[in-house]
Amino acid sequence: MNEIDPGDPGKSKLAWSDDLTVGNRIIDDDHKAFFEIAKMLHDSDGTEDRDLVVESAISILEEYVCGHFLREEKAMRSAKYPRVAAHVLQHNLFRGRIEAIGRVYRQGTKSVAVGLPDMAIDWLITHIKSDDAQYKGWIRERDVDDRPLVYLAIEAEL
Ligand SMILES: [Fe+2]
Numbered sequence: 639m640n641e642i643d644p645g646d647p648g649k650s651k652l653a654w655s656d657d658l659t660v661g662n663r664i665i666d667d668d669h670k671a672f673f674e675i676a677k678m679l680h681d682s683d684g685t686e687d688r689d690l691v692v693e694s695a696i697s698i699l700e701e702y703v704c705g706h707f708l709r710e711e712k713a714m715r716s717a718k719y720p721r722v723a724a725h726v727l728q729h730n731l732f733r734g735r736i737e738a739i740g741r742v743y744r745q746g747t748k749s750v751a752v753g754l755p756d757m758a759i760d761w762l763i764t765h766i767k768s769d770d771a772q773y774k775g776w777i778r779e780r781d782v783d784d785r786p787l788v789y790l791a792i793e794a795e796l
């Protein structure tokens with residue numbers, strides 16, 4: 639999964655790497671899944687079923703964003719992490735962007751998906767390194783809701 643394709647340098651950043659760990663396996667797994675979604679979007683470029691892939695990738699991304707952000711926010715609150723508010727604000731801004739892209743795409747402006755994998759991964763890498771990394775050491779295993787992400791996504795909608 640970490641291999642670099644010399645013919646496609648942009649692709650190399652679409653892989654999770656060990657330096658992105660936040661010290662919790664479940665949260666790391668969520669982050670890895672985001673990379674998989676971005677890679678799926680990237681790989682669909684120029685293929686016949688591009689529209690179908692983009693459509694489902696956007697839906698999965700929306701679900702993952704809601705579920706993963708709730709998982710982190712619950713863990714931070716449970717650990718009494720002091721900088722939750724600023725972190726939640728970053729999550730809300732990104733969720734708003736993804737939801738806006740999904741809306742515009744479904745309204746028929748397909749070009750809005752161009753650059754989505756790069757944008758999502760650039761945001762994610764920066765966010766993991768500058769925000770998620772800060773709760774490393776605060777969050778204990780018992781603070782993290784370990785249910786599958788889909789349950790958290792449903793809870794986030796309530
Ligand atoms: Fe995260």
Ligand SMILES: [Fe+2]
Pocket residue numbers: 710725729765769770
């Ligand atoms: Fe986060």
